[in-house]
Amino acid sequence: MEILEELSKDRPRIRAALFDFDGTISTLRHGWESIMEPFMIEMITGGTPSDDELIREVREYIDASTGIQTIFQMQWLADAVKRYRRNPYAPEDPWQYKAEYNRRLMEPVKKRITTILSGGKSPEGYLIKDSMKFLKALDECGVDIYAASGTDDVDVVNEAHVLGVDGYFKEIAGAPEGRADCSKEAVLKRLINDYGLRGPEVVVIGDGKVEIALGREVGAVTIGVASNEEKRCGVNPTKRQRLITAGAHAIVGDFEKTCEILKWLGLEE
Known part of the structure; x- marks a missing residue:
């Protein structure tokens, strides 16, 4: 885990996590x-x-x-x-x-x-390393988990189900049919405006600069996932640089260091 910007000591507890899906959790669309x-x-x-x-x-x-x-x-x-x-x-x-x-x-x-x-490969074979473990840990910490994706809504919901991670999410929002709306921005706005969360109570986690930039705009904590989608572990240097430029507070390549990430977020002692 590469920490680029330390978090404030007196910030509020994380109450919600917003994940990008493709390249952050799933590698079904790799390539x-x-x-x-x-x-x-x-x-x-x-x-x-x-x-x-x-x-x-x-x-x-x-x-x-x-x-x-x-x-x-x-x-x-x-x-x-x-x-x-x-x-x-x-x-x-x-x-x-x-x-x-x-x-x-x-x-x-x-x-x-x-x-x-067909049973030819397990769902874990298409998940970024330890992503399911990280989702489970966040859930056990009482964090509400959301996913938002640029992929069509019906497809991202289906792919989350196929990979066995859909049960961790309170909401999975993909691109709405026939509308040019940003699902990531829409979910963040709901968390802040409708659910009454403050920016620092939300952590945004993704491998694209879009969600990192949106997270910084609302004052959320941001974790850039510079994933190597082919290996499903380790850091992709191109993604890393893109996420640094976007303003990520921290960079990971996968979720192997779940405990370290949770401690940095203040969710574990």
């Missing part, structure tokens, strides 16, 4: 970038040869947008298609791009889910 990048390039170029500048722009955008709703990424893609003017047959509607990207992404995701359901 989504390798699907989104060629998809975006294909839509922009219309199948004509791409160039280094275009590839670099797409990669930089994907890296910068990690954690936001997919529809916002597809809105960027629709704008890029218009800007480059290389694909006269490309649709204008970002929702059409989202539907096709999601179709391509779900092919490997469905295979992984089938592997779990």
